[in-house]
Amino acid sequence: MAEKSLMKGNEALAEAALRAGCKCFFGYPITPQTEIAAYLSKRMPKVGGVFLQAESEVAAINMVYGCAGSGIRCMTSSSSPGISLKSEGISYIAGADLPCVIIDVMRGGPGLGGIQPSQADYYQITKGVGHGDYHIIVLAPSTVQEMADCVTRAFDLADKYRMPAVVLADGLLGQMMEPVAFDDAEIVMSDASNKPWAANGHGNKRKHNIINSLYLQAPELEQTIRDRYQRYAEIEKTETKAVADYCDDADIVVVAYGSTARLAKSAVDEARKQGIKAGAFRPVTLYPFPVNEINAAVKNAKKVLVVEMSMGQMVDDVKLAINCSKPVEFFGRTGGVIPAPAEILAKIKEMGGND
Amino acid sequence: MELSKLTVVTGHYGSGKTNFSVNAALGIAAKGGKCTVIDLDIVNPYFRTADFGDMFRSKGIELFAPVYANTNLDIPSLNIPLESILADGGYVVIDVGGDDEGAKALGRYAPLISGFADKQMLYVINKFRYLTKEPADAAQVMLEIEQSSGLRHTGLVNNSSLGAETTADTVRSSLGFAEEVSKLTGLPIAATCAVEGAMPAEAPSPCTVKRYVHNLWE
Numbered sequence: 001m002a003e004k005s006l007m008k009g010n011e012a013l014a015e016a017a018l019r020a021g022c023k024c025f026f027g028y029p030i031t032p033q034t035e036i037a038a039y040l041s042k043r044m045p046k047v048g049g050v051f052l053q054a055e056s057e058v059a060a061i062n063m064v065y066g067c068a069g070s071g072i073r074c075m076t077s078s079s080s081p082g083i084s085l086k087s088e089g090i091s092y093i094a095g096a097d098l099p100c101v102i103i104d105v106m107r108g109g110p111g112l113g114g115i116q117p118s119q120a121d122y123y124q125i126t127k128g129v130g131h132g133d134y135h136i137i138v139l140a141p142s143t144v145q146e147m148a149d150c151v152t153r154a155f156d157l158a159d160k161y162r163m164p165a166v167v168l169a170d171g172l173l174g175q176m177m178e179p180v181a182f183d184d185a186e187i188v189m190s191d192a193s194n195k196p197w198a199a200n201g202h203g204n205k206r207k208h209n210i211i212n213s214l215y216l217q218a219p220e221l222e223q224t225i226r227d228r229y230q231r232y233a234e235i236e237k238t239e240t241k242a243v244a245d246y247c248d249d250a251d252i253v254v255v256a257y258g259s260t261a262r263l264a265k266s267a268v269d270e271a272r273k274q275g276i277k278a279g280a281f282r283p284v285t286l287y288p289f290p291v292n293e294i295n296a297a298v299k300n301a302k303k304v305l306v307v308e309m310s311m312g313q314m315v316d317d318v319k320l321a322i323n324c325s326k327p328v329e330f331f332g333r334t335g336g337v338i339p340a341p342a343e344i345l346a347k348i349k350e351m352g353g354n355d
Numbered sequence: 356m357e358l359s360k361l362t363v364v365t366g367h368y369g370s371g372k373t374n375f376s377v378n379a380a381l382g383i384a385a386k387g388g389k390c391t392v393i394d395l396d397i398v399n400p401y402f403r404t405a406d407f408g409d410m411f412r413s414k415g416i417e418l419f420a421p422v423y424a425n426t427n428l429d430i431p432s433l434n435i436p437l438e439s440i441l442a443d444g445g446y447v448v449i450d451v452g453g454d455d456e457g458a459k460a461l462g463r464y465a466p467l468i469s470g471f472a473d474k475q476m477l478y479v480i481n482k483f484r485y486l487t488k489e490p491a492d493a494a495q496v497m498l499e500i501e502q503s504s505g506l507r508h509t510g511l512v513n514n515s516s517l518g519a520e521t522t523a524d525t526v527r528s529s530l531g532f533a534e535e536v537s538k539l540t541g542l543p544i545a546a547t548c549a550v551e552g553a554m555p556a557e558a559p560s561p562c563t564v565k566r567y568v569h570n571l572w573e
Contacts (some may be wrong), residue, residue, distance in 0.1 A: 004483065004517055004520070005368075005482040005483050005485040005488065006369065006481060006484055006485075006516065006517050006518055007484075008369060011369075011485065015485060031400045032401070033430050039486075042486065108427070113427070114427030115400050115401075115427055115429055115493075116401065116427065171400070173399055173400070175399070175400065175402055176402070176570060177369060177402075177518060178518055178519075179483070179517040179518060179520050222522065261571045262570075263571060263572055265572070266571075266572040280364055297517050336427065337572060340571065341572060343570070
């Protein structure tokens with residue numbers, strides 16, 4: 001690893017994309033993720049890449065669709081309302097089996113909502129965003145270093161499974177600064193050399209490739225979707241990731257992702273200091289949801305507490321994942337309000353954490 | 356460090372201008388000086404000088420910020436009576452947004468600031484910021500800020516840090532960088548900032564600061 005730098009989360013996402021060989025970025029500004037576009041507008045021309053500010057979010061995601069079809073690593077980024085606009089394009093990209101990376105730095109909603117941090121788009125992102133029977137990979141970093149690492153992993157997984165991958169962050173992670181290190185490797189822009197399906201000119205040397213999400217016969221579409229779901233089953237089996245801290249002997253396991261996981265971890269650390277047996281569980285992959293990992297983490301727990309910057313969305317997946325084998329309670333703040341570690345600790349105590 | 360009546364704090368993006376400005380204001384207030392802080396940042400949506408409103412009030416420091424700072428409105432509306440603030444005779448610290456973009460807001464007040472005698476304009480640098488880790492890049496941004504604002508700098512503040520991970524070695528490894536930027540820009544090093552315990556003995560113009568900008572879980 002090279003010398004550390006001090007970076008904003010948004011900048012780390014952008015630099016990591018370049019380092020993953022992302023040759024083309026198509027975006028449209030929106031707070032709190034505009035630094036991604038601003039950073040890439042400066043960096044892309046220096047490394048032989050393309051930065052393009054599209055006329056809208058809809059245009060940007062469709063540029064990604066076209067670029068991904070040519071087999072080149074590409075990315076777009078936005079924040080909540082902008083992601084809603086991109087939803088049609090994301091469905092088409094998934095329907096055409098194309099890899100790409102989408103960054104969502106969540107802010108308060110619904111509607112125009114606000115520019116402060118939020119996690120209220122968990123349902124939207126983890127359930128595919130757009131219409132149709134499909135999944136997208138969703139990674140949820142919780143430090144600036146992990147913002148960078150998740151982008152690299154998102155590109156690799158997207159290519160491996162030929163599907164969109166989302167890095168789901170929030171305004172707090174996007175705006176905060178922390179030390180981050182990138183490896184020293186030279187930046188190499190991606191090409192289509194390992195993508196025999198790419199529509200990038202056959203030169204009369206092979207049959208032409210078609211990028212399409214329209215199927216004329218229902219059985220043909222059904223079979224295509226069934227094939228895709230076999231890939232999803234493989235992903236659910238092999239690509240989950242989570243971090244568990246002090247869960248083995250915990251009476252109450254606190255489940256949170258992203259920046260909220262750090263607030264929850266602070267509360268759990270304080271609880272332990274006060275002799276309360278609390279544990280912290282953090283899903284890093286939201287799709288695939290770390291089902292086995294969470295079951296192992298709550299095995300000895302009496303209760304589970306889910307903390308989110310929303311009115312409670314991941315809490316449903318937690319209940320499903322553990323098949324309601326333990327009582328699951330929820331604490332959250334929403335609308336751009338950040339839950340304080342002291343509030344989370346109070347909830348742990350209210351649940352009988354100091355019995 | 357000795358501050359002029361008017362201190363304009365600029366810097367490349369994320370150099371730590373806000374933390375420096377907060378320290379400067381609290382330093383003035385601690386000596387019993389009347390101090391006004393102006394948050395002129397039209398770039399950052401959050402983590403800004405206006406976050407310290409309550410602390411400033413408790414120390415008798417007056418704060419002026421963009422009308423919609425820290426609200427859900429992303430509109431850089433400025434309603435700051437700089438002329439009367441300067442005429443008031445107290446100390447004034449202006450925290451400008453990062454890079455040339457942030458300095459655009461400063462340009463509006465350039466005629467007023469140019470005409471004010473007892474002033475300094477400090478360019479804050481941090482070696483550990485990715486896009487300005489080369490002295491030439493840091494010097495280039497300084498020139499862009501001057502072009503954008505129509506004002507000239509008088510000194511450098513070496514505020515090199517890795518946030519919570521900063522040690523004396525971190526700061527020590529930035530001294531050569533600061534010297535190089537000083538050579539390229541012709542600006543003297545007005546201050547080397549470090550938190551207590553992280554100040555190398557050989558640092559020029561040492562200025563011990565506290566870290567006020569930090570995360571909720573720290």
